[in-house]
Amino acid sequence: MASTLKVNEIQHINGTSALTIDTNGFVAPKVPSFHVRLSSSLTHTDAAWTRVDFDVENWDTAGWYDNTTNYRFTPQVAGYYQFSLTLSQSDGSNTQIRTIGSISKNGDYGNGRVWDLDFDGSGLSGLTESKTQSGTMMYYANGTTDYFEAYSWNNVSSGSPQISNTVYTSFGGFLISAA
Secondary structure (H helix, E strand, O other): OOOOOOOOEEEOOOOOEEEEEOOOOOEEEOOOEEEEEOOOOEEOOOOOOEEOOOOEEEEEOOOOEEOOOOOEEOOOOOEEEEEEEEEEEEOOOOOEEEEEEEEEEOOEOHHHEEEEEEOOOOOOOOEOOOEEEEEEEEEEEOOOOOOEEEEEEEEEOOOOOEEOOOOOOEEEEEEEEEO
């Protein structure tokens, strides 16, 4: 015997919507996600890892991104998350030698590299214009203490490298699957 359940929304006991079904039958679960950007350009130390303090939330559906103190995403649901990072890194009028972007888990930026471009070693002998790079990374989060941050490392011929606050500079993520 078949059963039919006719609903367009499933709610938690406290009344918050957890799942909706539209008229075409598409199921839309409520998924934690965030997307952040910079309010102004960031100048950082040459040839050193620098946390990118994304301070403007485009959205943060669960309120798990801290855009005022630690500039990190701390998911409260255990599971698998997809993150993306895009940085427009520049050097002013100097020559870029190497640029790295990283999505770190619990402060380990070295293992979260999403790009590592060595312009000098590639035979390009450095570039003098801004370079925008993007990368993604999937991580497991324990849902309590794990946190995720964006990092930049940029080496220029002289002076200090910069990260532009263009629309091309952002950090975001979302839950793929609960554990």
